[in-house]
Amino acid sequence: MFGAKVEIAAREKELAFELEMVPFSQQQGYSPRNPEVLRINPKRQVPVWIDDEVELYDSTQIFEYLEQRWPAPPLWPAAVAARARARQLEHASDEVFFPNVIRLMGLRASPDPVDAPEWIQACNGIRAYYDQMERLLAGRGFVAGDEYSYADIAFYMAQFFAARHTVPVTGAHARLLDWRARMAARPAVRPVIDAMARYLRSIDYPVPEYD
Ligand SMILES: N[C@@H](CCC(=O)N[C@@H](CS)C(=O)NCC(=O)O)C(=O)O
Structure with a gap:
């Protein structure tokens, strides 16, 4: 990831x-x-x-x-405040959102993970973060504003792993679903995520929807 x-x-x-x-x-x-x-x-x-x-x-x-x-094309917003927000979101994706997914990965080996309180807590953490991103995407194209940024890259990959571990973005987060489709259509994203999907299929693992 x-x-x-x-x-x-x-x-x-x-x-x-x-x-x-x-x-x-x-x-x-x-x-x-x-x-x-x-x-x-x-x-x-x-x-x-x-x-x-x-x-x-x-x-x-x-x-x-x-x-x-390699400053071009820029992948952080130009304005100082927007850049700070984008950096914060990139970091939060790895350090606030993703630890929930790591918890699910760790619990998957246990016999009945769905009933474990830690499992439910991690799933709730993931959904609460989706709620937050859904609100951010109101009236803007990307998570940190109108400009595509590293924050989108980080969260696209993180949510793919959350989906793999049973908590996908769904119709309950319509703006996030649209964003996901736009992300997957990017020529820089598509080959990376397709290769990951091919790898998962090659080892008979399910592949969640990712576009
Ligand atoms: N904060 C690090 C996290 C890197 C990370 O967790 N890498 C994983 C693979 S995606 C890894 O190498 N795990 C092996 C290990 O921890 O032993 C980053 O952003 O690069």
Whole structure:
């Protein structure tokens, strides 16, 4: 999910980048660990970004670098206040919304997750966040305003994982559904999400609607 964020942004910037996927399986997780990831990221996580002498980890940090190094097309709003709001939303998607999804992922192994109070709490957290995004999308095209931004990229990927783990955006959030369709139609987003869907189908996992 975090690697996909960076891939989408690199495609939006039309960069000639080389994408290296690390070994991963549902049974063994990230194994064996990629040596470059271990060298660059003390948290041992993907994504990492290498651009000559610049080596970075964390998708949000990588966004900052992409924006300064390749300013066009801009993926943060130009105005200071709008930019601050977009940054806040990008961060909230990863750090406020997504932890609910991580909780669902962790509970899925338990025998009857739907009845667990933690499960219900996480589902409610996801729906409450959808409510908030639905309100934000009233009268604007994207979550941080009229301009498409990194905040949209982060939330598009995060809500895809929420949908995979049983809490999709539905007709109860009509503006979010429209936004999702517009996001999936973007030439930078479509190949990334299609590849993820193909991978899920290849391991016989269900693929939620994503456009
Ligand atoms: N805040 C980090 C989160 C990165 C992250 O959680 N990466 C996951 C994969 S999407 C990972 O590498 N997990 C392996 C692990 O934690 O051992 C970011 O935005 O890049």
